[in-house]
Amino acid sequence: MTRLFPATPEFTGALYKPARFEGEIYDLEVDGTVPEEIYGTFFQVAPDPQYPPMLGDDIFFNGDGAITAFTFKNGHVDFKRRYVMTERLKAQREARVSLYGKYRNPYTNDPSVRALNNSTANTNVIVHGGKLLALKEDSAPYALDPVTMETIGLWDFNGQLSSPTFTAHPKIDPANGDLLCFGYEARGEATPDIVYYEIDSSGRKKRETWIVAPYAAMIHDFAVTENYVIFPLMPLTSDLERMKSGGRHFQWQPGLDQLFGVIRRDGDGRDVRWFKAPNGFQGHTLNAFDDRGRIFIDMPITSGNIFYFFPQEDGTVPPPETLASNMMRLTFDMNSAGHGLEMTPLTHFPCEFPRSDDRYMGRQYSHGFVIAMDPSKPFNEERIGPRPFQFFNQLAHINVSNGRTKTWFADDQSCFQEPIFVPKGPDAPEGVGYVIALCNRLLEQTTDVLILDAQHLEDGPIATVKLPIRLRMSLHGNWVPGAVLKAS
Structure with missing residues (x-):
């Protein structure tokens, strides 16, 4: 190591200081009792740079x-913790230095690596077809062994992917185990093309549908119901000439509407309809369903750009305190000829990283779980410093059927990472089970794994799994039942 990481917010503090390690710890300490019916593995992935x-x-x-x-x-x-041995990471380890420039701009990379895959494999991780897939939306997945976590390599489903890109937010159809997935910029950098795939549990591609968006933009997450697929375009557009001149891949466009492209799952894409909503920032999808020609999507929406690192052309980023954010229900009427949609708030507080009971993906449901922010709660700024980016100080349970919410606040020095939901058993009623989430202890600079009763979230953890180390802030992850891993 010849250089230190920069002393900037992205590389310092309890959340963002790189951890840079691999290893195993057998039988972690537990305060409380871990319910024995919780049997399986919680996989999650973090962006954790090896080099400055x-x-x-x-x-x-x-x-x-x-x-x-x-x-x-x-x-x-x-x-257990392992790096995904991407082409990118192997090249940097060989050189013992970073060889990559701006985010998703290959034109800024060192010439020695421009022919290599650019993926960091750092956004989400799922198990499908017996493989652990590490996902980054500018590339095909990387496959790993789900037990040893050793990297197998880039995975294009045996040559079946016709796009160089692949979403970091695929869905699993609870009816048959199919992987529902897509790629944007699907014909190359800054192209407006989108491809939708359905891949069965054995890895065989069953469906491929292409559409063209009005412009090239980020589509980080999407929504699927029993009959429809919905692609939300953020007002974060990409431009090839900007990238070639060394600029950012994405740039915020304050004058653009939010766009939602809707196609039928059994169609050929020629029926695509584009619905519009006022300029804003779409978060991750909690869940979606359709009923008699109406589509309902629940997702957080913010009134402006929260990604300060992708400003508009003149460098402007709105102060966070000027933005409004809520979990919203979006309603699309496929029986009408219009292009508008209804937006109804489901919460009065900002929230993100929503999760529902995966057994009800794309179906009518009631229960959602999120990390939430309540700025009125105490925060130990004197000893910790300013609240960092992605600071959420509460866990919340949202009942979307009756509008009731329950929250749990840890203390004045803790914040949460994305929760997951684990059913109490395969036949348990919807939402009956456990919420598991990482909790960042900012003052102590450690990380705990909290287990809460999903129906009694407000009572706090029934067990706290203690890590003797600090994990860097992660992005996404998923629960994989033990029986699934045993069969892999």
Whole structure:
């Protein structure tokens, strides 16, 4: 190591200081009792750079993908962490220095790596077809062994992907185990093309549908119902000439509407309809369903740009306190000829990283779980410093059927990472089970794994799994039942 990481918010503090390690810890300490019915592995992935940025500074999203696995069995929890051995990471380890420039701009990379895949494999991780897939939306997935977590390599489903890109937010159809997925910029950098795939549980592609969006823009997450697919275009557009001149891949466009492209799952894409909503920032999808020609999507919406690292052309970024944010219900009437949609708030507080009971993906449902922000709660700024980006100080349970919410606040020095939901059993009623989430202890600079009763979230953890180390802020992850891993 010849250089230090920059002393910028993206590389300092309890949330963002790089951790840069791999390892295992057998039988973690537990305060409380881990329910024995929790049997399986919680996989999650974090951007965790191995080397200081080549250009002197960088954004959080450009770190190398490091996967963490918490394996639950018989009331015990084991820990394992491995980097995804991407082409990018292997080249940098060989050179012992960063060789990559601006986020998703290959034209700023060192010439020695421009022919290599650019993926960091750092955004999400799922198990499908017996493989652990590390996902980044500018590339095909990387496949790993789900037990050893050793990297197998880039995975294009045996040559079946016709797009160089692949979403970091695929869905699993609960009816048959199919992987529902897509790629944007699907014919190359800054192209407006979108492709939708359905891939069965054995890895065979069953469906491929192409559409062209009005312009090239970020489509980070999407929504699927029993009959429809919905692609939300953020007002973060990409431009090839800007990238070639060394600029950012994405740039905020304050004058653009939000766009939602809707196609039928059984169609050929020629029926695509584009619905519009006022300029704003779409978050992740909680869930979606359709009923008699009406589509309902629940997702957080913010009134302006929250990605300060993708400003508008003149560099402007709105102060966070000027933005309004809520979980919203979006309603699309496919029986009408219009292009508008209804937006109804479901919460009075900002929230993100929403999760529902995966057994009800694309179906009518009631229960959602999120991390939330209540700025009126105490925060130990004197000892910790200013609240960092992605600071959410509460866990929340939202009942979208009756509008009731329950929250739990840890203390004045903790914040949360994305929760997951684990059913109490395969036949348990919807929402009956456990919420598991990482909790960042900012003052102590440690990380705990909290387990809460999903129906009694307000009572706090029934068990706290103690890590003797600090994990860097992660992005997304998923629960994989033990029986699925045993069969892999």
